[in-house]
Amino acid sequence: MVIFITKFIIRYKIMETYFNCKKLLGFGLMRLPMKGEEVDLEELKKMVDYYMSNGFNYFDTAHGYVNGKSEKAFKEAVALRYPRESYLLADKLSSPFFNSNADLEPLFQSQLEAAGVDYFDFYLMHAQNAREFIKYKNCQAYEFAFSKKKEGKVKHVGLSFHDSADVLRDILSTYPEIEFVQVQLNYVDYNDPTIQSKKIYDVCQEFNKLVVIMEPVKGGHLVNLPQEALNLLKENYNGSVASLAIRFAASHKNVITVLSGMSNFEQMKDNISYMKDFEPLNEKEYELINKITKVYKMSHLVPCTGCRYCVDGCPKKILIPDLIATLNAKQVYDDWNSNISYQKYTTNNGKASDCIKCGKCEKICPQHLEIRNILETISKKFDN
Ligand code: SF4
Ligand code: SF4
Known part of the structure; x- marks a missing residue:
């Protein structure tokens, strides 16, 4: 009974933080409008204003996104222009930027400074898998994040995840203090035996964790559908191609937000048009998704999401x-x-x-x- 009440209080607290945004569309700052090599700040500010004026307020960044320019762009476009209590910011502790426990504090401080804030609403152990989890445990990275929560520098601690359901179960058993999990979930990979989206989502439910969804359009693949799948969608669905994928993700229960990497104003306008008054998918739309998935799978496309995690380490500089x-x-x-x-x-x-x-x-x-x-x-x- 005590455990049940504690779990309920934890969930209530995180939902209370989230209560101000209510809407299910998160602004992912991994792909930004660009002018050459630089972030197009004017376009980004325009997008931020439109996003905020429509009642949305969840931003997601990381130290390495856009070659280190994402946190700084957030500072310019949001932190310096909006009161701190008007938005929610998620940032991440990313493996390439630390090798020992001693590296964590300076890294954390540099993140706060780059983003122009004095606390993070959500702080995630970034891209966790079995191998990274060992490193994070050895560096006591989770303990570090929990200590930041105690100091009030982080409101909620979570992780973003890229491995099997069993590995997630191991992490959540080791650190029950984790409050939310960011998972990749899209309709073509939902029952995929390698990605295990549904199984991973089910583990989150089993452990009573809230969920943030990333890559709902599979790095753009579910926008640029093969022609046959596109025809099927156009004949049977009134909304945009992206909207079917994002609404699929958002239709899951206990989801805090669905992140969409919006790299231009048109994408943002489209996303907001159907997420402002969000309607979960109906039975006919689920049937359509099953049909599109079958066609998609037969097109044998390589399911790379374009995250670019692989690029920096390649000794032959292959893109x-x-x-x-x-x-x-x-x-x-x-x-x-x-x-x-x-x-x-x-x-x-x-x-x-x-x-x-x-x-x-x-x-x-x-x-x-x-x-x-x-x-x-x-x-x-x-x-x-
Ligand atoms: S191949 Fe590279 S860019 Fe594509 S999903 Fe894998 S790590 Fe990401
Ligand atoms: S050289 Fe080949 S195997 Fe090695 S990182 Fe580059 S692409 Fe991958």
């Missing part, structure tokens, strides 16, 4: 996600543009055939892609 996108485009459209794209991406960077098969990229890929094999396929299609 892995761009080459995969080129392969997918060739698969769907079979046009000569793909060959031009391939040339563009390999002029100053490695070709697919330059891969030395070190496997570094596969260790970090949250989609568990067999990148080395995929690059062999790409090489056969594009390297002459």
Whole structure:
């Protein structure tokens, strides 16, 4: 009984923090409007104003997003322009930026400073999987985050997750203080045996955790659907292509927010048009999703989400996600543009055939892609 009441209080507290935003659309700051190499701050401010004026207020960033420019862009577009209590900010403790417990405090302080805030509403152990969890435990990173919560510098501690349901169960059993879990969930991967979206979501329910959903459109794949799937959607659904995917994610219970990486104003306007007065999916729409998923799976696209986690560590500087996108485009459209794209991406960077098969990229890929094999396929299609 005591445990039940404690769990209820924890959930109530986090929902109380969240109460101010109520709406289910989070502003993911992983992909931002850009002008060349720099964030287009004027466009971002315009988007932020529109987002906030429509009653939304959840922002999600990380120290490494947009080559370290995301937190700073948040500061310019939000922190310096809106009262602190008017928005909620989620930031993350990311593995590439620390190697020991002693690194955590300076990193945390630099994040607060970069984002222009003196506390985070949500602080996540970033991209947790079995291997990263060992590192985070060894560095006492979870304990560090809980201590920041005690200091009032963090309101709620959670994690973002990229591994199997069993690994999540292990993490949540080890650290029951975790309040929420950020999971990748989209309709084509829902029952996928590798991604395990549904199983992972079910573990969150089993442990009574609230959920943040990321990658609802699978890094853009569920917007740029294969033609046959697109036809099916257009004939049977009135909303935009993205809206079906985002509404699918948001229809799950105990979801705090669904993150959408909105990189231009049009995407934002579209997202807000159907999320402002959110309607969960109905039975006919679920049936449509099943049909689209079947068609999608038969198109054999490589399910890379474009997160770019694999790029920095590649010793041959291969632009892995761009080459995969080129392969997918060739698969769907079979046009000569793909060959031009391939040339563009390999002029100053490695070709697919330059891969030395070190496997570094596969260790970090949250989609568990067999990148080395995929690059062999790409090489056969594009390297002459
Ligand atoms: S396996 Fe190939 S693509 Fe992956 S990191 Fe190594 S060289 Fe780069
Ligand atoms: S290959 Fe994997 S790690 Fe690299 S961008 Fe795609 S999904 Fe992300």
